[in-house]
Amino acid sequence: MGDPLIELRDVQRRYTLGDVEVRALDGVSLDIASGEFVAIMGASGSGKSTMMNLIGCLDRPTGGTYRLNGSDVAGFSRADLAHLRNKTLGFVFQNFNLLARTSAVENVELPLLYAGVKSKERRARAMEALARVGLADRFEHESTQLSGGQQQRVAIARALVNRPAVLLADEPTGALDSKTSVEVMKLLEELGSSGITVILVTHAADVAAHARRVIVMRDGKVITDGPAEKVVKS
Amino acid sequence: MNVFETTSIALRALKRNTLRSLLTAIGIIIGVAAVIATVAIGEGARSQVEETFAAMGTNLLIIMPGSNSSGGARGGFGSQPTLTWDDLKAIQTEVPTVAQAAPALRTNAQLQSDDQNWATSVQGTTPDFLAIRRWKVSRGVPMSDSDVDSGAKIVLLGQTASDKLFGANSDPVGQVIRIKNVPFQVVGVLERKGQSPMGQDYDDTALVPVSTFKARLSPSLGNYIAGTIMVSIRNSADVSKGQDQLTALLRDRHRIGGNGEDDFSIRNLAEVASAQQQGADTLSALLVSIAAVSLLVGGIGIMNIMLVSVTERTREIGVRMAVGATPNQILAQFLTESLTLSLIGGLLGIGLGLLAAQLTSAQFGWPLKVRPEAMIIATGFSAAVGIGFGLYPALKASRMDPIVALRFD
Numbered sequence: 001m002g003d004p005l006i007e008l009r010d011v012q013r014r015y016t017l018g019d020v021e022v023r024a025l026d027g028v029s030l031d032i033a034s035g036e037f038v039a040i041m042g043a044s045g046s047g048k049s050t051m052m053n054l055i056g057c058l059d060r061p062t063g064g065t066y067r068l069n070g071s072d073v074a075g076f077s078r079a080d081l082a083h084l085r086n087k088t089l090g091f092v093f094q095n096f097n098l099l100a101r102t103s104a105v106e107n108v109e110l111p112l113l114y115a116g117v118k119s120k121e122r123r124a125r126a127m128e129a130l131a132r133v134g135l136a137d138r139f140e141h142e143s144t145q146l147s148g149g150q151q152q153r154v155a156i157a158r159a160l161v162n163r164p165a166v167l168l169a170d171e172p173t174g175a176l177d178s179k180t181s182v183e184v185m186k187l188l189e190e191l192g193s194s195g196i197t198v199i200l201v202t203h204a205a206d207v208a209a210h211a212r213r214v215i216v217m218r219d220g221k222v223i224t225d226g227p228a229e230k231v232v233k234s
Numbered sequence: 235m236n237v238f239e240t241t242s243i244a245l246r247a248l249k250r251n252t253l254r255s256l257l258t259a260i261g262i263i264i265g266v267a268a269v270i271a272t273v274a275i276g277e278g279a280r281s282q283v284e285e286t287f288a289a290m291g292t293n294l295l296i297i298m299p300g301s302n303s304s305g306g307a308r309g310g311f312g313s314q315p316t317l318t319w320d321d322l323k324a325i326q327t328e329v330p331t332v333a334q335a336a337p338a339l340r341t342n343a344q345l346q347s348d349d350q351n352w353a354t355s356v357q358g359t360t361p362d363f364l365a366i367r368r369w370k371v372s373r374g375v376p377m378s379d380s381d382v383d384s385g386a387k388i389v390l391l392g393q394t395a396s397d398k399l400f401g402a403n404s405d406p407v408g409q410v411i412r413i414k415n416v417p418f419q420v421v422g423v424l425e426r427k428g429q430s431p432m433g434q435d436y437d438d439t440a441l442v443p444v445s446t447f448k449a450r451l452s453p454s455l456g457n458y459i460a461g462t463i464m465v466s467i468r469n470s471a472d473v474s475k476g477q478d479q480l481t482a483l484l485r486d487r488h489r490i491g492g493n494g495e496d497d498f499s500i501r502n503l504a505e506v507a508s509a510q511q512q513g514a515d516t517l518s519a520l521l522v523s524i525a526a527v528s529l530l531v532g533g534i535g536i537m538n539i540m541l542v543s544v545t546e547r548t549r550e551i552g553v554r555m556a557v558g559a560t561p562n563q564i565l566a567q568f569l570t571e572s573l574t575l576s577l578i579g580g581l582l583g584i585g586l587g588l589l590a591a592q593l594t595s596a597q598f599g600w601p602l603k604v605r606p607e608a609m610i611i612a613t614g615f616s617a618a619v620g621i622g623f624g625l626y627p628a629l630k631a632s633r634m635d636p637i638v639a640l641r642f643d
Contacts, residue, residue, distance in 0.1 A: 058556065058636045079560040086558020097553045097640065101250060111557040113235055158557065 003070050004031035005165060005197055006055060012063030013050050013220075024050040026220035027064070032199065034165065037192035039200040039211035039228070047220040049170065052201045056089055056168045057081045069165065086115050090159030090167045094174035096151040098143040104154045105130060105139040111162045129157040133187060149180030156187060166197045173207055185210045205232050235563060244571040247543070248578075255575055258539040261532020262579030262619060263586060266612045268525035270587025271594065273608040276518040278591075278600030283514065286428075293333070293467040294366065295477055297325075297484070299459070300497030315458035316497040321487055322463055329483055331476035333468045336362035337444050339461035341452045345399060345440060346412040352398040356413060356440045358447020358461070366466040367427075374407035374422030377443060385445040389418040393426045394437040416450045418442065477502055529615060532579065533623035540572050540627035551631050552639030565632035572624025573617060580616030584609050 013025035025047050032038055042048040053059040054066060057073060060081075066073050069088060073081065085091075090111075098107045108126040117125070130136050133153040143151050152172060159167055169188060173181035189210055192198040200211055208214050214231040216224040224231050248255040300316040325335045339358035344351055357363075361377045364370070371390065381388055391399070391406060400406040406420045427436040448454045467476040477500050484498055544551070551564060559567075588604060595602040 053637050056556075058640075079562065082555065082558050082560040082563075085556060091556050093640070097549065097556075099550055099553060110554065113239065114554070114558040114560070114563060116235060119239075162558075 003067075005034040005069060006030075006032040007067040008054075008064070009066075010064035011054065011061045011066055013047075013054060013059070014062050023220045025054070025061070028217075028220070028222055029064075030215065030222060030225065032197065034197055035195050037189070037198045037200075037210075037212045039202060039208035039214045040217060041202060041205070041208045041214055041231075042217035043203060045219075046217040048201050048203075048217050050220075051217065052168055052170055052199070055166070055199060056091060057084050082114075086111055087162060088165050090162065090164040092152070092155050092159050092167065092169040092172045094171035096143070096148075096155045096175070098151055098154055098158075100144075101142055103140050103142055104135060104146065104157075107143070107154055108158045108161050110158060115162060125161055126157070129161040130154070132160065133157045147180070148176050149183055152176060152180075152184050153187065156184075156191075160191070160196075164196070166199060167191060168199050168201070170201045171203070172200070173202075173204075181207075208232055235566075240566055240570045241574060243567060244574045247547075247571055248575060251543075254539065255578075258535050259532070259575055259579030259582065261528055261535045262576050262616050263532075263583040265525050265528035265532050266580045266583025266616055267587035267590060268521055268528060269612050269615070270584050270604075270608055271590040272518055272521040272525065274587070274591030274602060274604050275594050275600070276514060277603035277605060278595045278598070279514045281603060282598075282600050293470050293473055293476075294503045295465040295467065295473065295480065296501040296503070297463040297465060297480065298499045298501065299462070300499065314497075315455050315460055316488065317459045317463055317484075318457045319459060320457070321484060322459065324483060324487060325463065325465060325480065329476065329479045331467050331469070331472045331479055333466045334362040334366050335463055335465045336360045336366055337459050337461060338363060338464050339444060339447050339452060339459065341447075343413050343451065345395065347399040347406075347409065350399050352395060354392075354395045354398075354438050354440055356442060356447070356451060358442050358444040358451065360444055363441070363464060366464050369427065370425050371422035372425040373405055374420070376422055377441065382443040382445050385449055386443055387416065387418045387446055387450070388421045388443065389413065390422045390424055390441040391420055392424050392437040392439040392441075394435055395440050396420075396423045413440070413442070414451055418446075473502060529619055532576075533619040536572050536576055536620060537623040537627060539575075540568065540624055541630070543571070544568060544627045544631045547631075548634065548639050548642040551634050552636050552642065555634070555636035556640060561632040564634075565628045568628035568631045569621060569624050572628070573620040576616045576620030576624075577613070580613050583616070584612060587612075 008028050008030050011025055011028045012023070015022045015024060028047075028051065040048045040051055050059070054061055057068065057076075060073060060076075068084065073084070076084065099110070105123065105126045108129050109122045112122040112125060127136060127139060130139050133156050135150060135153055135157065138146060138150060143154070146154065167188075172188065173184055176184060185207065188198055188200065192212075198211075200207065202208050209228055209232045211228050214224070214226065214228045215222055216231060297317060300314060322335060322337055325332055336359050341356055342353060343356045344353050345356075360382050361379055364376055370376070372393070377388070377390055380386075389411065396404075396406050399411060400409065407422060409420050410417050411420060412418070424437070424441070429435055442451070452460060454460075465476070465480065467473050480500055481496065485494075485496065488497055490496065554564060591604065592602055594600075
């Protein structure tokens with residue numbers, strides 16, 4: 001096995017809120033290899049969202065190093081980070097974050113638009129991604145005309161359309177009922193077994209149980225890291 | 235992402251709030267409309283003034299005799315005849331820029347037809363006068379050189395004088411009228427010329443040969459011309475040069491040396507025209523400053539609405555950044571939006587301005603003159619307003635932290 005896809009070394013992320021210094025991440029080191037299906041668990045305030053923002057290149061560490069695909073993001077400009085997010089990362093959010101009054105297929109096309117893909121190819125690839133999440137027939141629907149589960153599947157299609165190395169899902173089932181939650185998790189599992197690296201951030205143990213590896217965080221530190229069966233039971 | 239894609243995103247964003255976009259653009263619409271209407275109306279007024287002065291004669295200089303000074307009281311110009319018939323001859327032959335020169339002797343007299351009479355200004359002159367004033371006859375024939383040579387008792391009537399003596403639409407050619415009891419045959423009627431800028435009716439006049447005028451209508455002053463000399467200059471570019479040459483010639487002929495005061499004066503009608511034009515220009519300047527204020531207010535309106543829009547769409551900005559939009563792409567998106575907004579305002583303003591200009595020129599009977607430069611400048615201005623006032627909101631959007639933007643409610 002060569003370099004890990006994601007490599008965190010003693011990563012720090014500190015904020016100052018007024019006079020108080022908050023250590024959102026306090027010396028985290030871990031590796032995630034290509035193709036892994038990982039869940040990051042923890043209560044709110046444990047640092048798991050900060051971790052997701054860092055891994056997703058929405059944020060940069062204040063200390064330590066983060067290497068994605070072998071390159072240290074510390075020296076990257078905001079535009080470099082944007083390119084990285086566009087090409088290497090896909091995001092799925094708890095509240096879907098689809099653009100309002102915009103059709104499903106146009107939402108899925110968005111990353112391709114910023115990648116400079118021509119409109120014909122853009123449409124074809126977006127339709128392909130929608131087909132992959134089972135929504136090819138709903139491509140013209142706007143988000144208000146779609147159910148929560150369908151909206152999340154459109155969001156997953158958007159995250160996949162640029163064929164990223166890593167799919168980051170932040171509480172992807174947080175706004176869904178249990179039946180659609182199962183559908184969405186099944187979809188993520190399928191993607192995980194198809195070779196794409198899936199990183200799931202959640203506070204719910206039953207959601208984390210879908211992953212193969214679970215990392216538990218508390219107070220900005222990793223406290224447990226191991227196979228799902230072992231960690232979730234304990 | 236190319237220009238078309240960015241523009242189509244901008245248009246869709248503006249269409250989502252059609253009414254708001256339109257209200258925002260109103261400042262620009264009014265500003266640009268004011269500029270377009272001002273320029274068009276100003277041009278119309280200018281060509282109106284030019285037409286009026288063209289009616290008086292092109293490249294026209296009027297030489298008036300000078301003042302006399304007796305006992306320290308200085309009379310005005312024309313109070314003393316100082317121009318001689320030899321001066322006139324010299325002007326005609328010695329000044330290269332002069333095309334024609336004609337004497338204009340003037341007296342007020344009662345004109346009598348068979349059953350009417352009318353007091354008007356009778357002018358004694360030569361055929362050159364008609365050429366200088368660009369005046370043609372609408373009926374009959376103009377005055378000829380032989381009429382002047384022979385001292386013929388013929389008269390050309392202005393349209394107003396003709397109407398008063400013979401009634402409108404009648405043909406007086408061949409009729410005889412009496413001027414100061416001397417019978418004159420009407421040989422022609424001058425075409426209608428309208429009013430001077432001061433409201434004087436050019437058509438209320440009668441022209442007779444200068445020789446007849448001197449012999450029959452007014453006491454002769456011997457060598458001196460009891461009136462003015464009208465001069466036309468060959469090229470309009472040479473009018474002030476011609477004025478200088480005439481001044482030099484007359485000063486020389488009248489033996490005025492060094493600092494001596496001219497005993498004549500030369501009126502340049504182009505100067506009168508420019509004074510008239512100044513009034514119109516002042517009005518234009520006023521309207522343009524109103525337009526500038528309106529564009530400024532319009533720009534602030536755009537800035538305001540773009541700031542609102544950026545705040546409203548914070549989460550959209552976050553999503554776009556998360557999927558890979560660079561800060562520059564976000565900047566371009568919002569700049570294009572404000573630019574599109576102001577350009578649409580500018581185009582609507584041009585339409586409105588043209589309409590206003592059309593209505594105004596129809597009202598005043600001016601020709602409608604629209605300069606394409608004005609439209610290009612107006613469009614450029616609205617684009618500059620869009621970019622200038624859209625820059626801050628767009629920068630604000632592009633500098634957002636994607637994490638904060640994504641969490642925004």
